[in-house]
Amino acid sequence: MSTTDLPTPVLRGAAPAHAPAGTGHLRGTRSFPAEARDALQDTQLRRNLGKATGVIRAKRQAVVDEVPDWEELRLAGSAIKADVMARLPELLEQLEANVVARGGTVHWARDAEEANATVLRLVREAGADEVVKVKSMATQETGLNEALEAGGVAALETDLAELIVQLGHDRPSHILVPAIHRNRAEIREIFLREMPDVDPDLTDEPRRLAMAARAHLRRKFLSAKVAVSGANFAVADSGTLSVVESEGNGRMCLTLPETLITVMGVEKVVPTWFDLEVFLQLLPRSSTGERMNPYTSTWTGVTPGDGPQAFHLVLMDNGRSGVLADPDGRAALHCIRCSACLNVCPVYERAGGHAYGSVYPGPIGAVLSPLLTGISGEDDPNASLPYASSLCGACFDACPVRIDIPNLLVQQRAASVESHRRPTGQDVAMRAARVAMTSPGRFTAAEKAMSLGRVLGGRSGRITALPWPASRWTASRDVPAPPKETAREWFARTRPGQER
Ligand code: SF4
Numbered sequence: 001m002s003t004t005d006l007p008t009p010v011l012r013g014a015a016p017a018h019a020p021a022g023t024g025h026l027r028g029t030r031s032f033p034a035e036a037r038d039a040l041q042d043t044q045l046r047r048n049l050g051k052a053t054g055v056i057r058a059k060r061q062a063v064v065d066e067v068p069d070w071e072e073l074r075l076a077g078s079a080i081k082a083d084v085m086a087r088l089p090e091l092l093e094q095l096e097a098n099v100v101a102r103g104g105t106v107h108w109a110r111d112a113e114e115a116n117a118t119v120l121r122l123v124r125e126a127g128a129d130e131v132v133k134v135k136s137m138a139t140q141e142t143g144l145n146e147a148l149e150a151g152g153v154a155a156l157e158t159d160l161a162e163l164i165v166q167l168g169h170d171r172p173s174h175i176l177v178p179a180i181h182r183n184r185a186e187i188r189e190i191f192l193r194e195m196p197d198v199d200p201d202l203t204d205e206p207r208r209l210a211m212a213a214r215a216h217l218r219r220k221f222l223s224a225k226v227a228v229s230g231a232n233f234a235v236a237d238s239g240t241l242s243v244v245e246s247e248g249n250g251r252m253c254l255t256l257p258e259t260l261i262t263v264m265g266v267e268k269v270v271p272t273w274f275d276l277e278v279f280l281q282l283l284p285r286s287s288t289g290e291r292m293n294p295y296t297s298t299w300t301g302v303t304p305g306d307g308p309q310a311f312h313l314v315l316m317d318n319g320r321s322g323v324l325a326d327p328d329g330r331a332a333l334h335c336i337r338c339s340a341c342l343n344v345c346p347v348y349e350r351a352g353g354h355a356y357g358s359v360y361p362g363p364i365g366a367v368l369s370p371l372l373t374g375i376s377g378e379d380d381p382n383a384s385l386p387y388a389s390s391l392c393g394a395c396f397d398a399c400p401v402r403i404d405i406p407n408l409l410v411q412q413r414a415a416s417v418e419s420h421r422r423p424t425g426q427d428v429a430m431r432a433a434r435v436a437m438t439s440p441g442r443f444t445a446a447e448k449a450m451s452l453g454r455v456l457g458g459r460s461g462r463i464t465a466l467p468w469p470a471s472r473w474t475a476s477r478d479v480p481a482p483p484k485e486t487a488r489e490w491f492a493r494t495r496p497g498q499e500r
Contacts, residue, residue, distance in 0.1 A: 018374035019319035024112035024143040025171075026319075026373050028357015031384040035355035036347075045181050049352050052180045053343045059289025060340060060398070067285070077282050078402040080275045081334035084267070085324060091236040091269045092315065098239025102301025104311040109263075115316045116147035119228060119261055122312050123153050126259045128226040132217075134243055134250040135159035136230025137337055138263045138316060140172060140359040144228065155228070156220050158249040160213050167194040173353025173361065176287050176339040181352055184209065217249060227253035227308070231264040232336070233279060234313075237272050240300040241313065244283060244293045254297050260308035266320050267333040279336055282400035286338035319372035328411055332368045334401045341395035341405060347388050356388065357381050363395035367408040375412075375419040383419060386412035425469025447486045457481020 019026050028035065039045060064070055084091060096106045107122075109115035115138075123131055131148065133139065133155050145155040145166075157166045164179040165172050168190045172178030179187065184204035191198055191209065195216050202212055229250065233242045241262055243250050254260060270276055284293040302311050324330045342348045342362030353361035358369035366385040375383045386409045389395075395405040420427060436446040456463045462478040465471065473479065485493070 017319070017322035017325075019372045020111050020113070021373070021376075023116070023147075024141050024318070025359045026141060026369050026382075028381045030357070031381050032351075032355055032357070032388045033384060035357065036351040036388070039351045039355045044183075045352055046350060048181055048183050049349055052177065053349050056177075056289055056343045060286060060343065061289075063285045063289050063291055066291075067281075073278060073282055074400055074402050076278045077336075077400055078334065080270060080278060081401050084269060084271065085330050085333060087271075088266065088269070088324060091271060092266055094236040095234055095239060095269050096315070098237065099301060099311075099313050100239075102239050104239065104301045104313055107312060107314045109314050109316040109318070111318045112142035112316070115142045115263055115314050115318070116144050118312075118314050119144060119263065120148055120151040120153065122259070122261050123148065123226050123228075124151075126226050126310070128153070128224070128259075130154040130156065130220075130224060131226045131228050131261075132220050132224040132253045132257065133157050133162075134227065134229035134253045135162050135178075135245065136228070136263065137175060137359060138230040138265050139228060141265075141318065142263065142316070144263070156217075156224075158217050158221070158253055159245070160210065160247055160249070163213055163217070164190060167191070171354055172359060174339060174342060175337050175360065175362070176342075181354070217252075221249075221252045221256055224253075224257050226259045226261065227257040228261045228263065229254060231262050231268055232283070233276055234264060234269045235271075235273055235276055236269050238300055240273075240298050242276065242296065242298045244280070245295050245297075246288060246290075246293060248295050251295050251297050254299060255307050257308055259310040259312070260299075261312045261314065263314045263316060266315050266317055267324075283336055283338050286336075286340040286398070286400040319374075322374070323368075323371045326371070329367075329371045329408065331403050332364065332371050332408055334403050335364050335368065336401060338400055340398040340400065341403075344394040344398045346390055346392065346394070351388070356385060358385075363389060363405045363409070364403070367405060367412050370412050370415065371408075375416050378420045378422065378424050380419070383416040386410075386416055425472055429469060444488070447488070450482045451484075451486070454481050454484070 021027065067073065099106050107118045109118055129152060131153060135157070139145070148155045157163045161177055161179040162172065164182060164187050168182070174180040184206065187209055188202055188204040191212050192200070192202060195212060198212055202208055229243055231241045232244050234240070235242070243254060245251070270279065280296065284290045299307065299311070302309055320333060323333055339362070341364050345363050348362040356362070356365050356369070358365050360368050366388045370382040370385055373382050377383070389409050391406050391409060393406050396403070399405065417427065436442045453463065457480070461481045463481055464474060464478050466474045466479070
């Protein structure tokens, strides 16, 4: 097994192999089946999700179909990411050197706790007690808002959907559209309840809702001394950071405050601007279904008299070096967080994002979350995530960087089983199946025993209830009654003399 050692400061010390438990939002409190069961009862949620994912899916497909060399672009994106993973230590050190050379400061964070502590210290050093935030998965991962609040700093989300989630005292349920589980009427209610000075005649017309949010945010943009952002990409050979967004609120944060702090997962680095070009084509079409994203902000260090005069880059590991050391699992780090895999996933469409527990929901979350945290045993909520899939492969087809998510799901299912400290009902069933399937005689006996199950199927031919542990299967699915004839009996009857 090949491993990659990062000679970066992150890993020169004893870097944790996995994101430590207790800080941030990479793990929920209940298993996926338990959460999904509750989500499925919520008809409003299912309606909102079904409508929103359907619209985004259709938009994405239409703009992807316009591009004659889409497959070549996907291959290019995949190849660049593979190259980045193979050279991550070198690229990160190049990025660090170029950020510093252009007046920025680089901080290395082994995990979420160190990243949060660094940001809090920098905000305090800047003399601020509130920050404006650009939408960022990295800071959701670390639970930065809660950490800042505990340290006496108020964090205001400025992305409209993130603002809705924050005002609703809610959790994001989608990578790109964090409030996808809310409809317009619910958003109007949240605004009326939570926004001081909002027009009481506010309607649920999207334009009116956006105007109300803009008025709410404008005052903050002009007064905030510090902004916190994530980064979609970082160009190693120039030290340039980049954020792509649709509303322009991110750009206000990136240009107006005196101090800008960017928290970035180490995997977001790309070697050159030419590589960035590939992703700036793949990302908007895959995420919002647009040909170009409306705002692409890039900044390199600091420029006297223009924009923030202090720039800090926090390079965060939080389990990524452990994932990188896994020759198969490292492909999960190729993800550019476009969310296309969520919008095509039949499981996500019905259960929604909260059911996954982690800030990374859907197919990529079902592998990335357990890879980052590790699986601590059969009770670990993240142990159930790799099973949150039909393995239909739609996620791979949609992924702009060709991550083989179904394959990763199967590998993480194996990791989940290996983590068991005591056998589960499924383990017992699988071991029994192995005993039967490794001997022709035992297999024949098992077939005969199973054929008795025909009586349970009755006239409908479907078995709806079995005793434990098989009851865990029939609790949510029917089982077809065994056929009259086994495959081998059929073969012997239809191919006489050929049976072996
Ligand atoms: S795994 Fe692929 S499709 Fe899913 S969010 Fe990441 S880049 Fe997009």
